[in-house]
Amino acid sequence: xxxxxxxxxxxxxxxxxxxxxxxxxxxxxxxxxxxxxxxxxxxxxxxxxxxxxxxxxxxxxxxxxxxxxxxxxxxxxxxxxxxxxxxxxxxxxxxxxxxxxxxxxxxxxxxxx
Amino acid sequence: xxxxxxxxxxxxxxxxxxxxxxxxxxxxxxxxxxxxxxxxxxxxxxxxxxxxxxxxxxxxxxxxxxxxxxxxxxxxxxxxxxxxxxxxxxxxxxxxxxxxxxxxxxxxxxxxxxx
Numbered sequence: 001x002x003x004x005x006x007x008x009x010x011x012x013x014x015x016x017x018x019x020x021x022x023x024x025x026x027x028x029x030x031x032x033x034x035x036x037x038x039x040x041x042x043x044x045x046x047x048x049x050x051x052x053x054x055x056x057x058x059x060x061x062x063x064x065x066x067x068x069x070x071x072x073x074x075x076x077x078x079x080x081x082x083x084x085x086x087x088x089x090x091x092x093x094x095x096x097x098x099x100x101x102x103x104x105x106x107x108x109x110x111x112x113x
Numbered sequence: 114x115x116x117x118x119x120x121x122x123x124x125x126x127x128x129x130x131x132x133x134x135x136x137x138x139x140x141x142x143x144x145x146x147x148x149x150x151x152x153x154x155x156x157x158x159x160x161x162x163x164x165x166x167x168x169x170x171x172x173x174x175x176x177x178x179x180x181x182x183x184x185x186x187x188x189x190x191x192x193x194x195x196x197x198x199x200x201x202x203x204x205x206x207x208x209x210x211x212x213x214x215x216x217x218x219x220x221x222x223x224x225x226x227x228x
Binding site for chain 1: 117146148154155156157158161169203204205216217218219220221222
């Protein structure tokens with residue numbers, strides 16, 4: 001059972017526009033969320049995170065929004081750049097299970113010049 | 114600071130063989146986690162080691178095992194390899210300073226192909 005779901009396997013946007021990547025979760029025990037970016041032949045790299053006590057966290061072009069009531073979070077990239085083309089993973093920490101990280105399946109983002 | 118290193122980067126084995134993968138975490142990091150990544154299943158958590166003890170374990174059969182040494186370096190072993198074990202095996206380290214923000218730093222992975 002996938003507790004962290006990224007329902008869009010892929011997304012394509014034009015350079016300069018906004019990219020919105022979505023993530024849904026089912027476990028109310030998750031209280032910390034992270035986004036990772038992965039290029040081919042490399043391991044994932046940490047991008048941005050958000051605690052469940054917040055509803056927004058911003059870092060440069062990247063903003064993560066959290067809607068706890070809907071168990072939904074999203075990553076906004078503005079403006080999108082071709083170098084942002086990668087697979088984006090959403091992950092959640094289960095504070096009630098020894099802080100195990102639970103991962104989504106990823107969304108492949110393609111930013112077209 | 115050097116990043117997480119994994120050896121070997123690529124490995125080809127046949128069914129029934131066993132394999133050992135190695136991971137050296139970032140200096141000062143005490144927690145090491147292992148993941149299996151396959152196209153259809155995403156990142157699947159294998160286990161986490163902290164101070165030479167396995168602290169967390171995913172839902173993998175006993176053929177998958179690991180250990181951590183006193184210098185925090187870790188190895189994982191897969192015995193009696195099956196075709197379905199073909200995957201990218203990722204190692205991640207974190208400082209694990211007690212905070213909830215368990216940012217993990219990943220190595221490049223070991224690509225295992227089982228023929």
